[in-house]
Amino acid sequence: MSASSHGEDRPELAIVDFVVLGMVRLGARSGYEIKQFVEMSIRFFWTISQVQIYPSLKRLEVNGFVRGQADPRGRRPRRTYQITPLGERALEEWLRGNDSMPFELRDIGMVKLFFADALQPSDAASLVGAFRRRSEERVAALRSIKADAVAAEQDGNSHPMLTLQLGIAFHEAMIEVCAEYEERFALA
Amino acid sequence: MSASSHGEDRPELAIVDFVVLGMVRLGARSGYEIKQFVEMSIRFFWTISQVQIYPSLKRLEVNGFVRGQADPRGRRPRRTYQITPLGERALEEWLRGNDSMPFELRDIGMVKLFFADALQPSDAASLVGAFRRRSEERVAALRSIKADAVAAEQDGNSHPMLTLQLGIAFHEAMIEVCAEYEERFALA
DNA sequence: TTCTCCATGTAAGTAGTTACATGATTGG
């Protein structure tokens, strides 16, 4: 029943597992740090909740993709992880697999905009304004984490910067289209 | 426990219900047509599966937001729906509520790009290329449904056109950033 | 000592998907 290419009894990995694996590769050690890394980087296009992380680390360990060891801070228990060569290969394989790159954008804001003709013109206009402002805030937030991307770049990881630029460009495009629309509406 | 403003025993509505309600308002009659409308319009930023639609229509009917009637085609059973004034108000209220417009973008493609430094440079480059091509295809797909947006516009619904332009601008921005990155990489 | 952060976990729920099943109608 398992789709594992080895036909063994290892748990099948989900997307969250590759995200966790990728973050361990980038230096996140504990589950707690992984959550922080996600919040500082990919949260603009992917989120994971704290609850998902610990079972995920277990699955990765069972598969031999990470090695974990008890690493308490004083009397506070902690478990830290490192990626294994097997894990590196698994991550690469997942990244190369063109099987699973469906375009998947889910945005309630856009849905609301789509239906905005159900509103009074003034309410519709304020919805467009709210949408535009949301993107303005996001651009500011993205600009504020640029230093992290620069740091990653100097560490040999240039793609975080690429996704940062993509995010900024995305929201700038939203702002521009909204502004044009608002202008047209103001003239009418 | 129910958050219904009337404190009654009506089922709480989820996002999918407002999407269905909005589509009924735009003229989708049966569950089948609702699915088609979604595929022709908002599928680029929101999808719903066929399975969700029929329970959703029931919830909306219980709430009095749509009126349904048996409307068979020959011996094939069919149920068609219309939005009620109460439903119009509920939709407007949901659209106006600034409570639930969190930015929610979930894109595996971007996640893969973020982690692409784990790959050999050539593999990373082809991932960027695949990402760019995905957006190119999407722009073409969006351009091909422009006629529908124009038709909607002449029908008094101008916001579908706005979301279409947003989609096009979004992907054009992705293409541009990727192209720049690819150029830089090619020189290195 | 009290607040914030570090660190992990359980339980219960909501949302959404895939696979499958059924059967009528329409057009070539």
Place this chain on the structure above:
DNA sequence: CCAATCATGTAACTACTTACATGGAGAA
């Protein structure tokens, strides 16, 4: 008569979230 489309449904599952619980460590 055969394929595509119309039309609805059930069952089982995966993914993800929210709420809650616990407690040590470090700083003010």
